[in-house]
Amino acid sequence: MQAQPMEEKVARTLRALRRNRMAADYVATTAEIVPLLERLLPAGAKCALGGSESLREAGVLELLHSGKYELIDRYEPGLTPEQTEERVRAGLTADVFLCSSNAVTERGELVNVDGRSNRCAALLYGPKRVFLVVGVNKIVPDVAAGLERVKTIAAPRNAERLGCATGCRATGKCVSDEPFAGCASEGRICSNYVISAMQRTQDRIYVILCGEPLGY
Numbered sequence: 001m002q003a004q005p006m007e008e009k010v011a012r013t014l015r016a017l018r019r020n021r022m023a024a025d026y027v028a029t030t031a032e033i034v035p036l037l038e039r040l041l042p043a044g045a046k047c048a049l050g051g052s053e054s055l056r057e058a059g060v061l062e063l064l065h066s067g068k069y070e071l072i073d074r075y076e077p078g079l080t081p082e083q084t085e086e087r088v089r090a091g092l093t094a095d096v097f098l099c100s101s102n103a104v105t106e107r108g109e110l111v112n113v114d115g116r117s118n119r120c121a122a123l124l125y126g127p128k129r130v131f132l133v134v135g136v137n138k139i140v141p142d143v144a145a146g147l148e149r150v151k152t153i154a155a156p157r158n159a160e161r162l163g164c165a166t167g168c169r170a171t172g173k174c175v176s177d178e179p180f181a182g183c184a185s186e187g188r189i190c191s192n193y194v195i196s197a198m199q200r201t202q203d204r205i206y207v208i209l210c211g212e213p214l215g216y
Contacts, residue, residue: 009136010209014026014209016109019108019198020108022110022199022207025208025209026208027210027211028211029210029212030057033058034059034062043068043069044068044069045096046072046094047069047070047071047072047094049061050098050099050118050119054100054133054214058133060133064098072094074087091127092121092126093127095129096131097122097130098130100134100214101138102150104207105143106139106142107141107142107143109143110195111140111143111146111149113189113194115164115190120194130204130206132205133208133214134207135209135213135214136209136212137214137215138214144179150190151174151177154216155168158216165187167185180193
């Protein structure tokens with residue numbers, strides 16, 4: 001079967017996201033992400049973020065630390081574990097939550113799998129708006145392909161980044177082929193699965209799809 005052009009895949013994904021009542025924009029390059037967010041984020045907005053290589057690679061962390069926004073910074077050096085937990089919880093009451101997605105389907109669904117799950121929680125409810133910065137490397141045909149992407153790409157690489165003692169970190173893929181099964185590690189990072197489809201609140205979730213690869 002002939003591979004479909006990336007332009008068609010992106011256009012189909014954007015249309016599907018909008019049908020599912022999510023706002024969706026496309027930028028061709030990583031360099032366009034921060035200028036777009038500067039136009040979208042209200043000055044002084046209370047912002048929080050999930051752990052994300054995509055945000056780091058796109059320069060979004062520098063924007064959030066620029067002083068233009070009230071950042072609930074869970075990564076501030078010197079915080080005790082208790083203080084970090086307080087800020088993670090406070091992030092669920094933010095005006096804006098920023099993160100990425102493990103996968104975005106061509107049917108307009110977001111596939112996300114978390115261990116601690118503050119990101120999944122924010123996607124579901126709490127922050128007034130959620131902005132997701134997603135590279136084209138994360139577009140998949142459907143939810144099943146999204147879950148496969150988690151097991152073979154996102155989870156192993158994030159486990160390595162976070163130093164989690166999981167089976168996927170050791171072998172490069174999940175120890176189970178079953179959709180929701182996995183290892184019994186205390187550091188497991190695939191504890192909760194969230195599929196975001198048709199939304200009840202129009203445009204609360206805002207996906208910025210970038211034409212370059214970002215994150216895992």
